[in-house]
Amino acid sequence: MxxxxxxxxxxxxxxxxxxxxxxxxxxxxxxVPMAVENGICNFDNTCRCNAGYFPDSTGKTCHPKCDKICSNGFCSGPNRCSCKAGFVKDVNDSFRCVPTCSPPCENGICSGPNMCLCYSGYVKDRSGRGSNKCVKP
Known part of the structure; x- marks a missing residue:
C-alpha cells in the first residue's frame, strides 16, 4: 500500500x-482548519472562537459574549445587544431595551410593547381601538 x-x-x-x-x-x-461562523474548527473537532465569542456546549458553534445581560433583548455581537420586537435601546444603557408604543402614550407611560399605563387620575380612552390615550374620567 x-x-x-x-x-x-x-x-x-x-x-x-x-x-x-x-x-x-x-x-x-x-x-486545514474549517471555518465556522465566528471561529475556526480543526478536523479533530477542536474549535477556537474568535475574540468576543464563546463555544456552545458542543464546542462546534461560537456565540457572541456580552459582559452584561441584555434586558429585553439578546446578545447579537461582542458586547452588543439587539432588542426584541416591541422594544428599543435605552438611550442611557446599551444593555437595556425599553418598550415602545406607537403612537406614543398620552398622559401615561409605555409599560410594554404598545401598552400604556395611565398616570394617576387618568383612564384608558376606549373610544378608539388600539388607542394609547389616557383621559380624565
Missing amino acids: AVYNGICVAPETCTCYPDYVQNSEGICVKN
Missing part, C-alpha cells in the same frame, strides 16, 4: 505525518 504524507506502521495500518489527517478514503491530507 503506497502512502503519501504518512507512514505505514503495520499491514493496512498507516499513520499520517504531523499536520495531516486521514480523510474518509484513508488518504493523508493536509489538516
Whole structure:
C-alpha cells in the first residue's frame, strides 16, 4: 500500500505525518482548519472562537459574549445587544431595551410593547381601538 504524507506502521495500518489527517478514503491530507461562523474548527473537532465569542456546549458553534445581560433583548455581537420586537435601546444603557408604543402614550407611560399605563387620575380612552390615550374620567 503506497502512502503519501504518512507512514505505514503495520499491514493496512498507516499513520499520517504531523499536520495531516486521514480523510474518509484513508488518504493523508493536509489538516486545514474549517471555518465556522465566528471561529475556526480543526478536523479533530477542536474549535477556537474568535475574540468576543464563546463555544456552545458542543464546542462546534461560537456565540457572541456580552459582559452584561441584555434586558429585553439578546446578545447579537461582542458586547452588543439587539432588542426584541416591541422594544428599543435605552438611550442611557446599551444593555437595556425599553418598550415602545406607537403612537406614543398620552398622559401615561409605555409599560410594554404598545401598552400604556395611565398616570394617576387618568383612564384608558376606549373610544378608539388600539388607542394609547389616557383621559380624565
